[in-house]
Amino acid sequence: MGWPNEFEMPAIPQNAGDLIPHLKIVGGVLVAYFILTRLFSYISILRQVRGLPTQHAFLAAYELGLRTRAPHIPWLLPVKSYYSVPEFERFDKAGSDLLAYTVATEHRAVYFTANPQTAAHLYTKSSDFGKAAFMRRYRSARKFGSNIIAAADGAEHKQHKAIVRGCFGEAIFQRAWEGMSDIVDLMLKEEGVVDGGILKDATFCLIGQVGFGQEVPWNIPETKPGDPMPFLEAMEVIDQSLLYQFMLPGWLMKLIPTDKFKRFGQSQVDFVRYCYQMVREKRAELGITQEADSKPPTDLLGALVYHQMAAENQARSEKGTGQDQVGLTEGEVFSNMFMFLLAGHETTGHTLAFTLAYLALNPQWQEECYNEIREHCGDEAPAYHHVHKLALCHAAGLEALRMRDIVRILAKAAVRDTTIPYTTWDKEGNVTHRQHPVKAGSIIFTDQGAAQRNPFHWDDPNTYNPRRHLSVTADGDARTGVKNNSKNPPFIAFSLGQRQCIGRRFAEVEMVVFLAKIMSRYTIHPVPLHPGESRESIEHRMLDTGTEDLTLIPGKFSIRLEKRA
Numbered sequence: 001m002g003w004p005n006e007f008e009m010p011a012i013p014q015n016a017g018d019l020i021p022h023l024k025i026v027g028g029v030l031v032a033y034f035i036l037t038r039l040f041s042y043i044s045i046l047r048q049v050r051g052l053p054t055q056h057a058f059l060a061a062y063e064l065g066l067r068t069r070a071p072h073i074p075w076l077l078p079v080k081s082y083y084s085v086p087e088f089e090r091f092d093k094a095g096s097d098l099l100a101y102t103v104a105t106e107h108r109a110v111y112f113t114a115n116p117q118t119a120a121h122l123y124t125k126s127s128d129f130g131k132a133a134f135m136r137r138y139r140s141a142r143k144f145g146s147n148i149i150a151a152a153d154g155a156e157h158k159q160h161k162a163i164v165r166g167c168f169g170e171a172i173f174q175r176a177w178e179g180m181s182d183i184v185d186l187m188l189k190e191e192g193v194v195d196g197g198i199l200k201d202a203t204f205c206l207i208g209q210v211g212f213g214q215e216v217p218w219n220i221p222e223t224k225p226g227d228p229m230p231f232l233e234a235m236e237v238i239d240q241s242l243l244y245q246f247m248l249p250g251w252l253m254k255l256i257p258t259d260k261f262k263r264f265g266q267s268q269v270d271f272v273r274y275c276y277q278m279v280r281e282k283r284a285e286l287g288i289t290q291e292a293d294s295k296p297p298t299d300l301l302g303a304l305v306y307h308q309m310a311a312e313n314q315a316r317s318e319k320g321t322g323q324d325q326v327g328l329t330e331g332e333v334f335s336n337m338f339m340f341l342l343a344g345h346e347t348t349g350h351t352l353a354f355t356l357a358y359l360a361l362n363p364q365w366q367e368e369c370y371n372e373i374r375e376h377c378g379d380e381a382p383a384y385h386h387v388h389k390l391a392l393c394h395a396a397g398l399e400a401l402r403m404r405d406i407v408r409i410l411a412k413a414a415v416r417d418t419t420i421p422y423t424t425w426d427k428e429g430n431v432t433h434r435q436h437p438v439k440a441g442s443i444i445f446t447d448q449g450a451a452q453r454n455p456f457h458w459d460d461p462n463t464y465n466p467r468r469h470l471s472v473t474a475d476g477d478a479r480t481g482v483k484n485n486s487k488n489p490p491f492i493a494f495s496l497g498q499r500q501c502i503g504r505r506f507a508e509v510e511m512v513v514f515l516a517k518i519m520s521r522y523t524i525h526p527v528p529l530h531p532g533e534s535r536e537s538i539e540h541r542m543l544d545t546g547t548e549d550l551t552l553i554p555g556k557f558s559i560r561l562e563k564r565a
């Protein structure tokens, strides 16, 4: 049926008004159907969580960045019930290490566990639990394309891992050691503390060097607003505004009329442009040299491009030319690189800041680490070949991560109807181990901080004790791995199983060299805000004033380095 002529609107039938009551009925039925299905779904969720301490809400707000910022509105948006300070408190009060949350606008049951054994079960039993790739946090992480962190389990993840795995080998770890060693020297020099002094809120920019193969100066000059930024400045600004970078496109931030957002937007636009250019240049460079010298580059970007090209070459030699895309697209290479920037920089930098805080507050562990360094390095500066020997320095970082887990919550989704183990206890000290049935599609969060301070699994959980991460091998060497703790809990800060942190060793190498270099030369001390500030107040400032963003960002504090004689 066409219109009589292109400028003439079809006439409204005279009896159209008669249809209105019918339309109202249809509309009413649809609305009633919508409300009823939601109601039934909600009732079904209430049934699923029966028997567990449960918090009801209308809207969901358990994500980082939201739960500590949104206003607490009982029943509607009860954000304060999604976390507690101290972390284990909400579970302690409930007498259960599994809590349920029913959210009227979410069609699935949501659980939080604080049991490290349950967490290990969730992370490793891939037939029952998988990456909750449908969640907003992972959808936002796909902003520049699919990547290893956001990929769904199965083929998509395998495709990324096949290429990304090649980036984490011995040569890169050694480069990470050397890069971090240079950064410590640069930091001490630029902050004017080579002979000791006060180190103010230092951040660490290792990923620039080992990530992109670029020397990173300690202070990066600021470009005039509106001007294109050089690569290093763009990277630094991105790093300081990661939450916004994930949520908003660069062009949109540039339209927001504040200098801050214009800068954030400009950094994203420039950073994306530089990265694509660098990927192309790397491809051209490696295309020429790959035949003659088959060693992969030791920067992450170079290694990523190299392994992608190696996959393409292999496919070409096996199947001839003209086959489909192999490995990752150019956009996916960039997206993975962007993830390294997030996963590789924030996490390690924040963990190191907390480790310095714990060491400053617990000088006895500095002495133990110092003795270890002296024993294995003697008068030599700590070097990469010492990395396996410096187990206590390594454990000092792991213990800070246990007590101040920077990832905060990790989500898994049940992929089929199954059960999860949990524990309840009462005031008389009766502890019962139970199983709770969960339906496919339910989300189970591990409250990492609470799980790592769960007193049923960790001896004396609120005490900083790196030695709990050490075991002694048959030949008398110390090794990390939670053994020195009567209940042998799994260490979950890097997750476990197929989706565990692929950069764990990289991060650990960075931590060991940083801590060993500092502790071999200095003792570390807290800096009171005013004469007579109490120990309690100093501890609170250094450890408890962090804010949740994409990860836990430590509050600002200074430390004093005193040169060892």
Ligand code: HEM
Residues within 6 Å of the ligand: 148, 149, 161, 339, 340, 343, 344, 345, 347, 348, 351, 401, 406, 407, 410, 493, 494, 495, 498, 499, 500, 501, 502, 503, 504, 506, 507
């Ligand atoms: C203290 C430092 C670090 C901590 C605590 C940490 C923690 C984690 C955790 C908990 C996961 C699992 C995330 C999830 O399931 O959603 C993860 C995954 C990942 N991490 Fe790390 N990470 C650290 C450092 C690094 C570094 C230095 C890199 C790279 C340079 C890195 C790269 C990755 C990647 C690529 C994944 C995704 C692995 C996969 O899904 O196969 N991480 N990390």
